[in-house]
Amino acid sequence: MRMDRRAKQELQGRVVDSSSVIFVAFFFYNHPKWFNPWGFSALQWVVGGILIRGAIAFYDHLVVAIIEWCSAELLPTRTTGKAVRYVSLDVKSFFFLSINSVHEWIFVQRLCHYIWYSPDVSKDFSEVGAVNTIVSLYVMFVVLDVIYAPCHHILHMPKLYPLIHKHHHRQHFPTRGYLDAGNEHPVEHVIGVSCTWAAVMTAVHTTG
Numbered sequence: 002m003r004m005d006r007r008a009k010q011e012l013q014g015r016v017v018d019s020s021s022v023i024f025v026a027f028f029f030y031n032h033p034k035w036f037n038p039w040g041f042s043a044l045q046w047v048v049g050g051i052l053i054r055g056a057i058a059f060y061d062h063l064v065v066a067i068i069e070w071c072s073a074e075l076l077p078t079r080t081t082g083k084a085v086r087y088v089s090l091d092v093k094s095f096f097f098l099s100i101n102s103v104h105e106w107i108f109v110q111r112l113c114h115y116i117w118y119s120p121d122v123s124k125d126f127s128e129v130g131a132v133n134t135i136v137s138l139y140v141m142f143v144v145l146d147v148i149y150a151p152c153h154h155i156l157h158m159p160k161l162y163p164l165i166h167k168h169h170h171r172q173h174f175p176t177r178g179y180l181d182a183g184n185e186h187p188v189e190h191v192i193g194v195s196c197t198w199a200a201v202m203t204a205v206h207t208t209g
Contacts, residue, residue: 010163013164014163014164017164017188021188035107035111036107037110038110038114039110039113039114041110049106049110050102050103053105053106053109054102057179058179060179061178061179064178086174087172087174087176088171088172088173090177090180094168094171097184097185097186097187097190098180098183098184101185101187104190104191104194105183108197108198112198112201119205121205121206121209122205123209128209132208132209133209137208137209138204140200140203140204140207140208141200141201141203141204144199144200144203145196145197145199145200148196148199148200149193149196152192152193152196153166156189156192165186165188165189166189168184168186169184169185169186169189171184172184
């Protein structure tokens, strides 16, 4: 019996999800310190993750407050009165957001650990200059776009799109800040964070 397209995509999605879980479990078993580079206790690790979530929630509200204070012009979808399909967060969305929140916390730990201990990153205030601040930021943004753009394009390819990136586009009317921006398949989240890491490394090794 020939499998229809939807059933085939669901099966492929389960394979991607299962393979990802197996890989993470294997990696955690062999490299547990990678997930906790600072050697935090379990309580410290959890509290740190909660503080990061609080900081992101504060940032979401800060952005909204600044936009309202500046009386910025709203996007057409907010002003035409035309109904836009609004999708509430489902169980899968909350599950993905939870996984991605943990991944972000690990990324923040590893990034801070690298900056603190790497001999390639100067901690001497007297060495701060235009090149390793302004130019460095420019390099990071350029490299991030150069790497992420083709990755994003690949995620939109017909055979791959329904397996990973489609979930992120459930919401056509994003209004919830991080809850919409971060609502993506964990594999996509890993790709995005990896692009950010590559951008940071490039800036460090080219601008100091």
